[in-house]
Each structure stands twice: as structure tokens, then as C-alpha cells.
Amino acid sequence: MSIQLEPDFSLPFLTDIWEIRQAGDRLLITTRDSQALEVSFALFEISKQEFLWQNLAFEESWWISAYQFTGDFVVFQTYNDTQDIEARTAFAFDVEQEEALWSIEQVKLQMVNDKVLRYTSEEGDAALIEIATGQLVEELIPSKQDEAAAFPLTYEAESKHAATLNRFLQKKCGVELVGGIDYLEHNELILISGNFKEEDTYSLHLFVFDVEGNLLLHEIMENDLNGLASGTFFIVNQALIFVKEKREIIFYQLK
Numbered sequence: 001m002s003i004q005l006e007p008d009f010s011l012p013f014l015t016d017i018w019e020i021r022q023a024g025d026r027l028l029i030t031t032r033d034s035q036a037l038e039v040s041f042a043l044f045e046i047s048k049q050e051f052l053w054q055n056l057a058f059e060e061s062w063w064i065s066a067y068q069f070t071g072d073f074v075v076f077q078t079y080n081d082t083q084d085i086e087a088r089t090a091f092a093f094d095v096e097q098e099e100a101l102w103s104i105e106q107v108k109l110q111m112v113n114d115k116v117l118r119y120t121s122e123e124g125d126a127a128l129i130e131i132a133t134g135q136l137v138e139e140l141i142p143s144k145q146d147e148a149a150a151f152p153l154t155y156e157a158e159s160k161h162a163a164t165l166n167r168f169l170q171k172k173c174g175v176e177l178v179g180g181i182d183y184l185e186h187n188e189l190i191l192i193s194g195n196f197k198e199e200d201t202y203s204l205h206l207f208v209f210d211v212e213g214n215l216l217l218h219e220i221m222e223n224d225l226n227g228l229a230s231g232t233f234f235i236v237n238q239a240l241i242f243v244k245e246k247r248e249i250i251f252y253q254l255k
Contacts, residue, residue: 011249023071070114102134115141152184179228193232
């Protein structure tokens with residue numbers, strides 16, 4: 001007999017969760033208040049189940065986003081000209097000291113790894129900058145691969161893989177997903193998520209099966225969608241993480 005998965009804990013928010021970035025055991029969470037035109041950030045440590053800080057905001061309250069998160073530093077970017085979103089100001093933020101370290105203006109960014117960024121100036125000159133110091137470097141600084149997290153693959157709707165997964169879901173649950181399907185095999189578990197077509201709307205579903213095909217979890221992550229949703233779930237150190245109805249992060253502990 002299969003054992004159903006039970007939720008471990010959850011994090012509710014008052015405004016919509018826009019993005020979650022992961023590095024090691026930490027999550028950088030971006031929330032957006034479209035009424036007040038305000039963006040704020042929170043840093044959460046999974047193993048301790050606690051926030052390091054919340055409601056972090058900057059002078060630029062709306063045209064700002066997290067470009068890179070390393071666990072120790074965040075590279076934020078602001079848009080100098082909303083008609084030209086390639087022209088940006090970037091600055092690094094120390095998450096422990098909660099202070100900005102350096103900034104560069106009018107640049108185009110390119111992520112390299114968790115140690116170094118590449119940027120191009122207005123004049124077209126390219127350079128490498130060390131995230132921790134803001135110093136220019138001549139060559140890449142080696143980085144370690146983050147082995148704490150696992151993310152699903154997305155299979156396009158027309159692919160053979162998506163068709164196979166839909167046949168499996170039809171047999172096990174009597175449902176058929178539309179659009180791309182997210183799929184992950186992890187420690188003898190099979191995780192599948194995607195969109196279900198309702199009469200006039202869509203809903204976003206997550207299924208977890210064991211290797212014998214027993215259904216361990218079926219979550220409706222979002223209802224009443226006007227279109228197809230994406231970016232559904234991931235795993236960090238045996239914690240299954242996903243956003244429910246835009247304002248709550250759910251954690252399941254996988255055995």
C-alpha cells in the first residue's frame with residue numbers, strides 16, 4: 001500500500017509571488033504588488049525554516065529584479081529606460097550584511113557563473129566582474145556545481161515524451177494535460193505537472209507517483225487561469241517546493 005505525501009509547512013504572502021531563485025539551502029523570493037507598483041524581496045533558509053530577512057525594498061520600487069543569486073550575494077538590476085530594457089544599472093547586495101557592495105550603470109548583463117558576471121558597456125566594451133568584490137577579472141573564477149537542487153525538464157506539447165506522459169496520466173488519473181509538461185524523476189519518485197483545460201479556463205496540476213505507478217500526491221497549484229502557466233516545482237535537499245495560488249509556497253518533505 002502506498003503512503004500519501006503530507007505537507008511539511010508553507011509560507012503565505014500578502015502579495016503575488018513573482019519569482020523564486022534558489023542557491024544551496026536558500027531561497028530568494030520576489031513578490032510584486034501591482035496595485036502599489038512595489039517589488040519586495042525575502043530570503044528564506046529551508047533547513048532552519050526561517051527568514052533571514054523580509055520586505056526588502058529599494059528606492060527604485062518597481063523596475064527592479066534579481067538577476068543573479070549566489071546564496072551569499074544578489075545581483076539586482078534596475079531599468080534606466082523602460083523603452084530600452086537592455087540598458088540597466090546593476091548592483092551587488094551582501095545578504096548577510098544587508099548592504100550594497102558595488103554598482104555599474106548603463107550595461108547589458110550576461111550570467112557566467114555564481115562567481116563572475118560578464119557585462120557590456122554602452123560603447124560595446126565587454127568585461128568580467130567578480131560578484132563578491134566588484135573587481136574586474138581577466139579570466140573566469142571556477143565555481144562549484146549546486147547539487148542541492150533538482151529541476152524538471154519541460155516537454156513541448158507536440159513531443160513524443162509529452163504524449164507518453166499524457167497516456168500515463170490518462171490511465172492512472174483519467175486526465176490529459178495541454179501545453180508543455182514538466183517532468184522529473186527523483187529518488188524513485190515520478191513528478192509531473194502541467195495545465196488542464198477547464199470549460200473556460202485552465203488549472204495547473206502537480207502529480208507525484210512512486211515507481212510502481214501509485215499516486216502519492218495530486219495538488220491543484222492554481223485555478224481559473226486565463227492561459228497556460230509554467231515554472232511549476234523544484235526540489236531542494238529532499239524538499240518538494242511549489243507555489244500555490246500565487247501567494248503561498250508549499251513544502252513537502254520527500255522520504
